[in-house]
Amino acid sequence: MPPLTCKGFKSCGIAAGIKKNGNPDLGLLVSDRPAAVAAVFTRNIVQAGPVVLDRERVKAGICRAVIVNAGNANCANGEQGMVAARAMTAAAARALGIAEELVLAASTGVIGAPFPIEKVESAVPDLVDRLNENGTDDLARAIMTTDTRPKTGECQGEAEGIPYRIVAVAKGSGMIRPDMATMLCFIWTDAEVAKADLQTALKRAVDASFNRITIDGDTSTNDTAILMANGASGARIQTADDLAAFQRLATHLCMDLARQMVRDGEGVTKVVDLTVRGARSDHEAAAIADTIAHSPLVKTAFFGEDANWGRIFAASGRAGVDFDPDRFDLFFNDVQMVKDGKGCGLEAEKKATEVLRLPEFSVTVDLNQGSAAAGMLTCDFSLDYVKINADYRS
Structure with missing residues (x-):
């Protein structure tokens, strides 16, 4: 299968030593230009540091990068958890040469364990060096916890005669309940979409997909779905027809990822x-x-x-x-x-x-x-x- 690519985006995933088993556990998604961003988060009142941080930063509507780790949820760590979440984004921003406010963070793993920020900070330079246009699968592997396989998807549309793509990765096989979207999901497109339209499209896609699945009826503290649009393809999603087509594609992609999650659910046989x-x-x-x-x-x-x-x-x-x-x-x-x-x-x-x-x-x-x-x-x-x-x- 050819790599999943999208103009103006690079990604990667590496092992930073956060997981005990030595598997990949740190990932990065970067746009080469400012991108419109939309997000939805857990409705659990217990929320991880990265969720609290991202809720504030996405209000600006612009993002350049998302740094994400697996193996530690950075939740229930008090103020130190917020310090670690900010330090994650600061390390990525320094290595990328961009403003810290343009970097979002996400974490998944064990709740209540002290966050090993020093491992993340020391691994970030290597992480940035490994960024490439074909890094989608590596990113998907780096966010896995009890998942047995990476979850990716892509689709293609056209606006004003110009083609564009949407690519996504997700993780989740336990603590799955329709209460936002109990998992991590990162979606990016090289189409240009206004922030308000992007938020509407993501919310509708999530409601039709991740909010329609369940594995165990539990809701995580770290649920995050982020959608970035950087316009690198030149396609602009503006008319009602183009917005409707974009919505169909985004929803279809999320529904595919949602089914992948249930199929890979913890212990699932049916x-x-x-x-x-x-x-x-x-x-x-x-x-x-x-x-x-x-x-x-x-x-x-x-x-x-x-x-x-x-x-x-x-x-x-x-x-x-x-x-x-x-x-x-x-x-x-x-x-x-x-x-x-x-x-x-x-x-x-x-x-x-x-x-x-x-x-x-x-x-x-x-x-x-x-x-x-x-x-x-x-x-x-x-x-x-x-x-x-x-x-x-x-």
Whole structure:
């Protein structure tokens, strides 16, 4: 596969000694010119130093670089955590010869561990030396924690007859819940996009993708998604049609990364496209989908390949939505398991069990009460998930 490139951007990733295993753990993304920037962050009230710092800096709407580390979250370190976050960006700014305020930071890893800023500072010169136009995969590897593989994506569009590209990397396989976007994600484009339009595009893309996935129902303290646009291609996203096309591309890219995250979820053996339809409102459909997607009993049934539809029915009923149980229908792929609130018998259960043996399948709930619908991408809950998180710090 050819490298993922985007005009005016360079990136890289190296091992700075932050991780105990010696794997890559420090990455850098740089634009060769000032870029418009948009971002969304965790809604957890416990927030890492880099999140607090970035929230302030993105208000200016301009960015040149993002420095990111894995292996240490730089969270719950008090004022020292803020000092370390600023020191990260200062080290990158000095090496790049740019203003510190134009550098954002991100961290992922263990919460509460003292941040090894000296390792970052000593590694930054080498990090900058390794910047190159084909460094996307190295950057993606440098931000991994329990991920088993890097997550990247790209797409191409055209505005005013000029082509542009969007490239992205992401990490995340645990602490995944739709509460902004429980992960790190960095997206960059060589199109020119106004800051306000960029923020709208990112928010909508996140809501349609990262806010529609779950692995374990937990929300991290470090969630950050950053979108940079530097205009190096010459393509300008200004008209309504061009903005709509850019939105479609950004959303598609984020949805692809979101699916990559669920597929690589901690201990995941099943990926499940969950849809709730026939609701009276989108809000009610989303509430039921969210409850089903996060139910430990539903998720363990998926892992056991058990067509225990009663768990899905029960989860729907505790979602805080008033619906008629006697109109409830349920499908595994195209196999109907429940009709009008009653099971469809042993033969249907046998067919549904065959569906559950697939690595990816769909579950559809139809309330038959309206035209609204909502979806989630969820997964099973396995023994390996417990093992991975039981000794995460060791």
